Amino acid sequence: MLMNMATLNGRSVDPDALLALALTNFGHFTSMRVDDQHVRGLSLHLERLVRDCKTVLGADLDPDRVRNYVRETVSDRAGSFVARVTIFDPTVEMGRPDKATTPSVLVTVRPTGDLPMPPLRVKSAPYERDLAEVKHLGLFGALHTRRAALLDGYDDALFVGPDGHVSEGVTWNVGFIGENGIVWPQADVLPGVTLALLQQTGQHHTTPLTLTQAKGMQAAFATNTSIGVRAISTIDDAPMATEHPLLTQLRDAYLAIPGERL
Structure with missing residues (x-):
């Protein structure tokens, strides 16, 4: 059994x-699924950390340093698990975030489930994340929205922006399958690593989607590094198909992506 650990x-x-x-x-x-010491999209995860460090801390981050810390932390771990890399400045004070300029690297490890995972029932909710393009630590609003969905009997929440357009899930990107193939919402969303990997396979379209249009799609799925491609069975009270040839194709394409060695 994998024990939680941190360095x-x-x-x-x-x-x-x-x-x-x-x-x-x-x-x-960033969080990355590690399968037998390999990570799908490892280079993209490191690029995200470098890019976001410049935005959040105004500092350069050495990706080789990060990779070495992850490698050292999980060096004797077999099988599948999630390694999360958190970048922060331990000297930061609430009154002076401008002084947070020296990045430290926290690596934590937790268990993960087998792929593919069972379908999700999601509840739509009005919400948009601050600085959506950055995978930052400001998760209160998102997790509060997830909590409300769980208390209402759903598995998770799907965000709808002030313009009425669907954007993303609490910790995942959302995609749809329509008459013209695979569709991603055009909105301010986190540029997910798994999303980027999937977009390298097949034909994809990006367009604004209202909640009504989203519910009218043939199928829907959530995607991130931990869950891969996970079907969505219900959006509010609207049932969605959990079996579709393109959904199967996407899931198989993701699982076939070779991981990069840590």
Whole structure:
């Protein structure tokens, strides 16, 4: 059984070093599924961390340094699990986030489920993330929306922007299958690594989608590094097909993508 573990800059974590993370929640991260020491889209995950570090901390991040910390942390772990890399400055104070300029690298490991995963029932909710293009630590609003959906009997939430257009899920991108093939919402969303990998296969379209249009699609799916391609069975009270040739094709294409060695 995989135990949760963590390292900070390649060393065992001093709890005091995490106080700034707990008290300010200022930073960014990426999560990557590791299968037998290989990661699909590893280069894209590292590129995200470098790009977001410049945006959040105004600092350069050495991707080789990050990769080495991840490799060291999971070096003796077999099978499949999720490694999360969180970038933050342990010296940051709430009153002076402009002084947060020195990135530290927190690597945490947690178990993950087998692929493919069972379909999701999702509830639409009005919400849009701050600075959507960055995978930042500001998750309160998103998780509060997820909590409300769970309490209402659903598995997760699907965000709808102020313009009435569907955007993304709480921690996943959403895609649809329509008459013209695979469709992604045109909206301010996190540029997901799994989304980018999938878009390298087959024909894809991006267009604005209202909630009504989304419910009228032939099928829908959620996608991120942990879940791969996961069918959506219901959006609110609208049933969606969980079996579709293109959905199967997408899932198989993702599973066939070779992982990069850590």
